[in-house]
Amino acid sequence: MKSVFVFFFCIAAYASVAAQEQFSVYFDSNKFELTSKEIKNLSQWMNANANVKIVGIHGFTDEDGSNGFNDTLAKNRINFVFNLIKDKIKIREDFKTRSFGELHNLSKVKAENRKVTLFYIEAKDIPRENEILGIKEVAPIEELKEIIHYPEKLVFENPDGTKSEYKLDVAFMQKIGEAAVGEKLKIDNLNFKINTFIVVPESRGKMYELLVVLQKNPKLKIEIQGHLCCMPNDRLDLSTQRAKAINNFLIANGIDEKRLTYKGFGSTIPIYPIPEKDEMQRAANRRVEIMIVSN
Template sequence: MKPIFVFLFVMLFANSFYAQEQFAVYFDSNKFDLTSKEKTKLNDWIAENKTNKIVAIHGFTDEDGTTGFNDTLAQKRVDCIFNTIKNQIKIREDFKTRSFGESFNQSKNKAENRKVLIYYILEKDIVREDEILGIKKEAAEEQPKPEVNYPEKLVFENPNGTTSEFKLDRTFMKKVGEAKKGEKLKIDNLNFIINTFAVVPESRGKLYELLLVLQRNPQLKIEIQGHLCCMPNDRLDLSTQRAKAIYNFLVANEIYPGRLSYKGFGSTQPIYPLPEKDEKERAANRRVEILIVEN
């Protein structure tokens, strides 16, 4: 079955070949099959480039013969190379071939003009394939996220029959839910019993705020980051334990662990330099922050 070739737009590739690798094979005059020497050279190249990717093949001839004959000969040379490599090395889906015949800047050495050039990209550069080829993808129109509503308060019935009520910060929840990847937000008023990772009762509402945001924004992934004040060394790793306590609360309430991570920084990233001047500065340094990993 004869392969179907998609012909490239010359200007597109002419501006981008500098960023690609190329390999040449040569033909005898008026021939479109390879000599034993060139066939061996091509097979060696294929063996060494299994994980690279071909993006184009161009065929050329010298000026001997008519223009029509040379164009046909150049295309047959391209076909010969394509049929040799097509099942042995990666080829771009919209693979491009072109036969230039004699219509290119000829070398004075005719043997150098009777060739096929294979343009390819190294495995390490395949992730930049479109960039290297100068192909610009149209950015998909970003769809606005549906508005998420959050309650003003949560009321729980305790095992002893009493109820607990938590007033919620809807502004904070909305801010976290709409934050962009890479943003970092401080959880205000989230306090712990001194020298422990236990959240004080009056701060438990902050945990539920975070839980609600994650429940109502299933694409949201976060890293919980703990920070301490006052002491230069976090000997008890308290900042990590506090971040982990929040992580454990969320997982216990059925947030998928793959959406969460935690990390403690001790006092290595203070807002105010140590030692702090007053309780205001200590409170600012003693904090938990949320890094938006994906949203």
């Protein structure tokens, strides 16, 4: 009958194992327990190779007996050897039992076919274990970031039956949602009535953009920062009041206040020196920015 051996550990390919160091112990015919002589040989080998790592165990039989009998015999031989060595030498943990049937090349001497062969690598090669065995290391797959779809507009029905429509800047909302911690983003076209913290009607869409981003990114925390133009001193603390107004709008629309902070800087951090040269510079200094606290 055809011989059978069992590969007890998960290796990339049989050919790759053949390139490793190996040591064999031999069995009497139809026996799966080693003789005292072979147990001694195994012990001596382990003592001389205490720092190696076993990467595979193969069990072999001769050609006598049925395939089923030989397969069971080979497995029992592997189990017997494994139990002798498992607590005394390094062994790969990812072992499995496999039958390879005809892969065993028979020796003309029957006694040489009744064996268990240990395949191992030297201690100096253990750091290269997977490379030597032909096992490709797969880089961990990064967690896929959820693709968030932002609306291009919002439509609200007013108490008098009319509707209000706000066009939203999708690119800006995506930018906020993807910004790194510590990054600051200016909210363009967010304007207030002169000397007040009341947002002009045409700028209300900008607050809804911020609201939508926070709704769709529940881990996002921000600081709302207010800045003024023109005057060296913020006597009315207007920059803080404007930042607070946006903060209150977000809370009123369901955003947890723990995700929000606000702060006014007056004109202490201008983009252009004060006094500004023109309206373009004044508009740049008169701004609200969002700083990403966590995401």
